[in-house]
Amino acid sequence: METKAKGGSRKAEGSGHDPRVASHAPMNHGRRQFMVGAAGLTFGVALGVPDVLKTGDGAALAQTGKSVVINPYVTLHTDGTVIIMSPAAEMGQGSLTSLPRIVADEMDADWAKVKIVPAYPAGKLYGNPLFGGEQYTAGSATVTGYFNSLRQFGAQVRYVLVENAARHWGVPVAELSTQPGVVLHQKTGRRLTYGEIAAFATIPAEAPQIAVEPVSTAQFRLIGKDIGRIDVPGKVNGTAQYSIDVQVPGMIYGAILREPMEGAAPEHIEDSAARAFEGVIGIVPLKYGVGVLAETPWAAFKAKNALKVTWSRKAKGWGFSTGKGYEQFAAAAKDLALKGIAWEIKGDAAAAMGRAATVVEGEYRADYAYHAQMEPLNAVAAVSPAGDAVEVWVGTQSQTITVVAVAGALGIPESRVKFNGMLLGGGFGRRGNRDVEFIVDAVLMSKSAGRPVKVLWTREDDVHNGRFRPLYVNRIRAGLDASGRVIAWHHRVACDEVLAFMDPVRYKMTKGRDNIAMRGTELPTYAIPERLTEGLQQATGMRTNPLRAIGVGQNSFANEVFIDELAAKQGVDPVAFRLRQLDTTPLAQRARHVIEEVAKMADWTRRREGRGLGIAYLDYSGTQLAGVAEVSVDRQSGAIKVHNFWCTIDVGVPVHPDNVVAQTESSIVYGLGLALTERITIADGAVQQSNFYNYQVPRMRDVPEIHIKLIPTRNHPTGAGQMATPLVASAISNAVFQLTGARLRQQPMLPERVKLALADAQTRVT
């Protein structure tokens, strides 16, 4: 009943790919949320598949003829063009290309005929199942979250096409197979292209539920193969469009002087100097600041800088500083009488601690850190004269959140918001907060102006109004048995609250558990049976947000430096100590593999004159990684130089391997800045840095030789976009210890901190 490929029937892209047999039988429990029965060619319309799919952009991409919408993701045209909707935001992570690859693979599409269209806001159709059906691109959760449903959609399309061909030829479905873009009946040598089938296809009223092959055995044709990202060509010639590039007729410009901290409203505005600038159209008092409308960006910036505003002293953040924060957080972390909100409980850590032969403690800190996405925040809005409708052009990590926030700002229904999603000039967590304040800015300014407005934040605004990775004090206690194995673990995390500020909607559902602050404290692969991690999030009035690697960036730093300290105390090699501590689960076997491989790559046991090696391991949302840093230290200045960084990463099945490597390179460079130089400080509630001259991010000269080994395994794909970031600081700190005996327990590892640690290590030796 299965047919075999004839010689020469393989396509170039699918080299080694046999025609797929049509053996997938539809199952009966149709997933109606995906495809609801509206009989005929416009199958899927009943679900609210929008006009764009029926007649709009989608059809316009095809050359001639008509098109058939097979499900919310796929429209097939009679000329063979396959239009695939891509539901996530593109901020450089590549999912605009990766997600349609998953659909195309399962439907056996000819990739050369695929056109990708970014999906518009419709959470019900395009939401990420991991985020309760919201279109929210974050957490490196896109490929992993959409993977199963996109395979299912692709399989449905393929089944519908095969089933139509079978009816057309009057043969059983089981005699048919597919090749990229073609259905074959090998008994008779007949073939129909997908485009030919589109001309007569009828779409079933019930969504066929297809049993897709498990990832452990599936034969992928496109998944796992490298391909040029579709957004890349426009990014080398200046044609890629970000929201900052948008111009609409009649548009003017806006700039906003925002309150120095949340809740400090303007009390007195002195704007005569600002109004005097040529090109200034108006001054707009807002609840949270003062806006300037002008003919040009330059006039808007100059006028904004000339505003003199007295702020109300009611805001919670007044008087707060980095120093006070450390004092308060350290006290909270240390005071065991102060109960935190449990994040992870395994067994009875307190009882196990009592049984331990020795108890070891460590404290770790991190400064506030800033996203520094290259495109300063901005948005374009055109509010209708009556104020009852709006069109926005935005770079956002969430289409869903944006539409709700914009509608809320104007008090209009969501259906009156027309959304234009643009490329993001970097996201890193900055553009997914529930209030999307940088978009609401443009909406309020356009409403006031009565015409379209592009609101631009200067880089200084972007820093001063930043929403940061919080200030952290982590305190870990470990209980060891007589053989030196860790049997109990207690990790307390004191930091500014994040989720409560950035996403009150989600916070309400979590009962105070702040996942953005707490993630990364868990230790799913180390065999430590009794564990307790607690969150002591503090309401400081500071603005916070997820920042690439969220809490993992600091919590994993604390874990992995502490583990290194435990190894050193026992005189055990840090790699051997980690391997010994690993569990025996299948996940821990993958952990073992990445650690052993990275040690091999770095030639771990070879000592190098004047240089130290440090290792770090991490399970990040199921992705297994390990990193080794090779460093030297200038003892005079305290400067750390990273010469090499080796990294192994296992994301399960890599959908787009070269892009996993690219994202890992990116994560390492980002981690390097957080580890060594990046630091926001607060004085009297306000941010003290302004621009790249006093917030220093890595440049090409700072980047070590990077060696990455991607280890594909037959597991469900997990995240890639930020996973290596936390490894960097941990590995560097551990490498500095190996070289100098000095322990660095605070990010960033600034030269003056290194010098203090070196002096401290010296004191302990002498």
Add this chain to the structure above:
Amino acid sequence: MSEKITTTLTVNGRRHSVTALPDTPLLWVLREDLKLTGTKYGCGVGQCGACTVHIDGKPNYACLNAIKDLEGRSITTIEGLSRDSSHPLQKAWIAEQVPQCGYCQSGQIMRAAALLKENSRPTRQEIVDYMSSNICRCGTYVRIARAIERAAKEG
């Protein structure tokens, strides 16, 4: 000081007369008046290089050059580097899949084009030194360096 002036300058081989406040940076004239949006705003203070263009053939920051100083000068932006993305650097950028968010890449490519004009076979260290003026927050530096080496080789 606050009266607008008219400046005539050549951009990508075409003469333009633009009227703006004298201290208006070239960046905003390129982007908002001439609609050449490939040149990006990143910092406004010559720290990040996202606005890198060539002024009379030399790499420069569009954010730091006021329009009053540009009378008669010749500007090349990313849009003028080639008509069809055929510059060796643009081809190499695609071959190495350099861009991620892509926002800084116009500036990176313009900076790299100036480097290759000055030094057609730069060493890795020369590339690193020359390109360290430009920030890429996605950290695509490894691929930028590789793409420059590829363009130098494949010309």
